[in-house]
Amino acid sequence: MENRTADIQSGLERAVADAITKLARADRKDGEIARAYGAAQDLRTLLSRPIRVAIGGEFSSGKSTFVKMLLGQHVVEIQASASAMPTVHFIYRANNAAYRAIGAHASQDVTDINALTEDDLRALECLEVAVDVPFLKQFEIFDTPGTADPSRSVDQFLSVANQADFAIWCTNATQAWRESERRMWENLPFDLKQRSLLIVTHVDLQSIKSSINRLMKRLQKEAAPQFKKVIAMELLAASAARDKNGKVMDQSVWESSGGAECLDAMTAITSEIRSDVFENVTYDLENKIMPAIAKIKTAPKTFASYWSDELAKVKIKLRSTDNRIAPSVHLKLLEEALMFLDKSSTTQPESAQKITARLKEAHAYIQNTLLQENTDTNSKESNAVIAQLEWEFQHLDMLA
Numbered sequence: 001m002e003n004r005t006a007d008i009q010s011g012l013e014r015a016v017a018d019a020i021t022k023l024a025r026a027d028r029k030d031g032e033i034a035r036a037y038g039a040a041q042d043l044r045t046l047l048s049r050p051i052r053v054a055i056g057g058e059f060s061s062g063k064s065t066f067v068k069m070l071l072g073q074h075v076v077e078i079q080a081s082a083s084a085m086p087t088v089h090f091i092y093r094a095n096n097a098a099y100r101a102i103g104a105h106a107s108q109d110v111t112d113i114n115a116l117t118e119d120d121l122r123a124l125e126c127l128e129v130a131v132d133v134p135f136l137k138q139f140e141i142f143d144t145p146g147t148a149d150p151s152r153s154v155d156q157f158l159s160v161a162n163q164a165d166f167a168i169w170c171t172n173a174t175q176a177w178r179e180s181e182r183r184m185w186e187n188l189p190f191d192l193k194q195r196s197l198l199i200v201t202h203v204d205l206q207s208i209k210s211s212i213n214r215l216m217k218r219l220q221k222e223a224a225p226q227f228k229k230v231i232a233m234e235l236l237a238a239s240a241a242r243d244k245n246g247k248v249m250d251q252s253v254w255e256s257s258g259g260a261e262c263l264d265a266m267t268a269i270t271s272e273i274r275s276d277v278f279e280n281v282t283y284d285l286e287n288k289i290m291p292a293i294a295k296i297k298t299a300p301k302t303f304a305s306y307w308s309d310e311l312a313k314v315k316i317k318l319r320s321t322d323n324r325i326a327p328s329v330h331l332k333l334l335e336e337a338l339m340f341l342d343k344s345s346t347t348q349p350e351s352a353q354k355i356t357a358r359l360k361e362a363h364a365y366i367q368n369t370l371l372q373e374n375t376d377t378n379s380k381e382s383n384a385v386i387a388q389l390e391w392e393f394q395h396l397d398m399l400a
């Protein structure tokens, strides 16, 4: 992520977290506050979730090879015939890989991925694969089964794509952008298509090499208007150009294979999506959440809580500086406490009088006796005076 994007992101995350804290403490029986609380939690999810990418294409067009190119060699091979494979959903997880079988009605963790039979796989809507690949912190990848496969319903890809942020369609150069692909692509919403990529695979094949320019020209005309970008890729070469952590080992192959162009395009699309998200989050913060927060009535602070908060700050301050400034720090504490009492109407008038008297007494003693010389003894004495007040104000009812 770019620095600027990261800054905006963390700024918004802080604003949302702050709003959640305030709303959590407020009275959520109030409808507006309850709604704002729910909205703020949605925004937190929206900000932190990775971008979802749906990979689609006809049978054997190179979808899984493309995913492997993105994720490096970490991806486990599942030994099953292509027609048995459900959508595979790759997500990030630190350390060990974990698998989850998502059925139409229930889902469960899978401990031994190789123990799944083809019938088991066929019955699934989706197989979730959580692996420690840093790339997946930014992107969630859905590898869908080939759309021309009659044993799988054609709308697998469509239903996944409709929930994704953008799609990547793989088309095999040997028979690129067929009528059936065009018809499938037409079903997607316009905005999604305009954010999506068409990857032309198998362009390394000898039979393609001589006609690649003509092919790309045709695709520019027939397909490009339906996509953000059309990119020709030698998937096997692109995979080989990086190590298993995604670090580019052979820059020239990485570039000539289309790997660099593809990743750059994905990054550009991601920035666009993120800036849309930031805009929505900012709008909701200003229009739904801030007005609800402004409604929260904060209870006026009592003297006891004011005093203990201020005292805590003073203690921290004195711990981190030369202790001999204690009398001057305490004097300021007492002056501000007197001002607080003068302005606040929450403390009982009776105890306010007692507190005022004790604050003034301590103030006079520190000012006239202890402030004159910055010595360790005077600082200790000043600490003792404040400790005495601390105790008294915790036991106000005993104050004579």
Ligand SMILES: Nc1nc2c(ncn2[C@@H]2O[C@H](COP(=O)(O)OP(=O)(O)OP(=O)(O)O)[C@@H](O)[C@H]2O)c(=O)[nH]1
Residues within 6 Å of the ligand: 057, 058, 059, 060, 061, 062, 063, 064, 065, 066, 082, 083, 144, 145, 146, 147, 170, 201, 202, 203, 204, 205, 233, 234, 235, 236
């Ligand atoms: N030479 C070459 N072979 C490729 C390329 N991309 C994929 N392949 C090969 O094509 C075959 C099919 O690739 P897959 O990635 O399994 O295709 P798929 O779209 O996932 O197939 P299904 O999931 O079965 O629909 C594999 O043998 C790949 O190694 C490419 O760019 N060049």
Ligand SMILES: [Mg+2]
Residues within 6 Å of the ligand: 063, 064, 065, 143, 144, 145, 146
């Ligand atoms: Mg596949």
